[in-house]
Amino acid sequence: MFQKVTESLAIGNITSSEELREIAQQGYRTVIDLCTAAEGNLLNAEEVKQLGFDYISLPVDRQNLKPETLQGFIQAVDSTNQPIYTRCASGLRAGVMTLLTLANLEGWTEQQYWERRQALGLEHKPNCPLETYAHEYFIPSQNQVCSEDN
Numbered sequence: 001m002f003q004k005v006t007e008s009l010a011i012g013n014i015t016s017s018e019e020l021r022e023i024a025q026q027g028y029r030t031v032i033d034l035c036t037a038a039e040g041n042l043l044n045a046e047e048v049k050q051l052g053f054d055y056i057s058l059p060v061d062r063q064n065l066k067p068e069t070l071q072g073f074i075q076a077v078d079s080t081n082q083p084i085y086t087r088c089a090s091g092l093r094a095g096v097m098t099l100l101t102l103a104n105l106e107g108w109t110e111q112q113y114w115e116r117r118q119a120l121g122l123e124h125k126p127n128c129p130l131e132t133y134a135h136e137y138f139i140p141s142q143n144q145v146c147s148e149d150n
Contacts, residue, residue, distance in 0.1 A: 008082040011094035029081040034060040034088040041089045065133040073097045095122040110138035
């Protein structure tokens with residue numbers, strides 16, 4: 001899966017060198033890999049770099065999500081070459097982190113977040129920790145990222 005979210009941000013679950021080469025040909029300059037080592041789905045950093053990308057491994061464990069998780073992702077997006085392709089095993093973590101970054105940057109409401117998520121076709125399974133994490137982001141007292149920026 002490869003989905004463009006904005007002109008400078010895309011998400012997906014691509015792992016093959018062939019598909020990554022196609023993404024590089026589209027002008028993407030950085031790959032952010034959200035898979036953890038335990039998943040066994042990490043990209044090979046050297047192979048990704050040989051394709052011309054900057055490579056950032058930023059493991060996101062969906063069972064251990066904290067405000068710092070999103071803050072680390074936002075910092076990675078802000079400090080690297082764009083356009084950026086963010087990937088994980090299913091594309092869901094990539095989508096949630098990317099959309100929450102945009103929500104932070106553009107001041108979205110929770111409704112705007114859900115509409116964008118739905119437009120991308122990102123579906124959570126019942127009791128998904130990522131869904132809870134996204135919902136909690138929009139609760140003002142728990143929104144550490146926005147309160148630090150304002």
